[in-house]
Amino acid sequence: MRNDSQYRGRLAPSPTGLLHLGHARTFWIAAQRAKERGGALILRNEDLDPQRSRAEFSRAMIEDLQWLGIRWTEGPDCGGKFGPYAQSERRAHYLEVWRRLRDGGFIYPCTCSRKDLAQAASAPNDADDEPIYPGRCRGRMDAGAFSSPAGVNWRFRVPEGERIGFSDLNMGPRSYVAGSDFGDFLVWRRDDVPSYQLAVVADDGAMEISEVVRGADLLKSTARQLLLLRALALPTPDYFHCELLRDEKGMRLAKRHDALSLRQLRESGMSPEAVVELAFRPIEGGELL
Ligand SMILES: [Zn+2]
Numbered sequence: 001m002r003n004d005s006q007y008r009g010r011l012a013p014s015p016t017g018l019l020h021l022g023h024a025r026t027f028w029i030a031a032q033r034a035k036e037r038g039g040a041l042i043l044r045n046e047d048l049d050p051q052r053s054r055a056e057f058s059r060a061m062i063e064d065l066q067w068l069g070i071r072w073t074e075g076p077d078c079g080g081k082f083g084p085y086a087q088s089e090r091r092a093h094y095l096e097v098w099r100r101l102r103d104g105g106f107i108y109p110c111t112c113s114r115k116d117l118a119q120a121a122s123a124p125n126d127a128d129d130e131p132i133y134p135g136r137c138r139g140r141m142d143a144g145a146f147s148s149p150a151g152v153n154w155r156f157r158v159p160e161g162e163r164i165g166f167s168d169l170n171m172g173p174r175s176y177v178a179g180s181d182f183g184d185f186l187v188w189r190r191d192d193v194p195s196y197q198l199a200v201v202a203d204d205g206a207m208e209i210s211e212v213v214r215g216a217d218l219l220k221s222t223a224r225q226l227l228l229l230r231a232l233a234l235p236t237p238d239y240f241h242c243e244l245l246r247d248e249k250g251m252r253l254a255k256r257h258d259a260l261s262l263r264q265l266r267e268s269g270m271s272p273e274a275v276v277e278l279a280f281r282p283i284e285g286g287e288l289l
Contacts, residue, residue: 007033007034008040008207008211009030009039009210009212010041010212011027011065012203013045013065014049014053015054017057018064018258019061021278021279022245023262024262024276026215028068028070029240031071041072042072042207043076044076045087047086047088048193049193058076062076067262069276082207087199087203093203094202097232098194101198101228102146102154106156107157108141108143108154108155108184109152111140120134130186133155135157149192152190153189155187156185157184158178158184158185159178159227160179162177164177166222166236168240169238169239170243171219176223178223181220200221211237211239212239216243222241265278
């Protein structure tokens with residue numbers, strides 16, 4: 001066992017529903033990797049979206065993770081020197097990052113309506129992904145004229161045609177082409193909420209995260225985040241993306257799979273050990289359900 005006091009991993013759930021078996025699997029792996037290295041594990045509450053986040057789910061996720069036997073060294077419940085650990089309390093950090101991106105010429109305001117976008121943007125290959133923005137607001141307005149991000153969308157100008165590669169510690173080499181696999185992505189929303197991509201990069205940088213363990217649904221987002229890290233001259237963490245659990249129809253588990261929420265599994269009398277075992281059982285058609 002290597003003791004690597006530099007290792008800093010994180011658990012980053014969003015409180016928009018109850019944690020399920022898929023989260024248990026990913027977070028268990030993240031916790032084991034931090035433990036094996038004698039490093040730190042940070043719990044970060046990704047409650048950025050005021051429309052979708054609920055305090056009751058924030059409480060439930062802490063309880064459910066503790067029940068499962070996962071322990072962290074810094075978090076909203078126990079503090080730490082990189083706090084606050086709830087994204088809803090970190091707005092000043094995100095504004096600072098927005099300013100740096102604006103001053104560096106990396107982002108631009110976008111005034112397209114939802115309707116404009118529906119007509120102009122090409123649909124992503126992956127239904128979960130944001131549409132590929134065709135860049136129609138590039139160069140339209142002077143970003144420097146904005147002293148705050150509110151009121152318009154802000155997008156990152158991707159280097160058209162550049163292949164963004166990384167070596168995933170679990171899934172091997174990956175690469176995505178900017179401009180065709182993904183377009184100019186949102187960094188700040190017109191309703192004055194930073195985007196997921198901006199907040200994650202800002203927080204992973206500020207919290208000195210050395211390894212990101214998360215679900216494979218975020219593989220492509222890694223390419224976007226690498227561009228943001230480069231623009232901000234922040235160090236690049238290692239990445240370890242975990243296979244997603246799927247239900248009997250091949251759909252990946254989501255918060256709507258109530259029967260597989262940790263809360264319900266616990267209430268049905270399962271022990272934490274049995275839940276972890278279930279989360280790591282080889283997945284064959286429908287076995288989980
Ligand atoms: Zn636009």
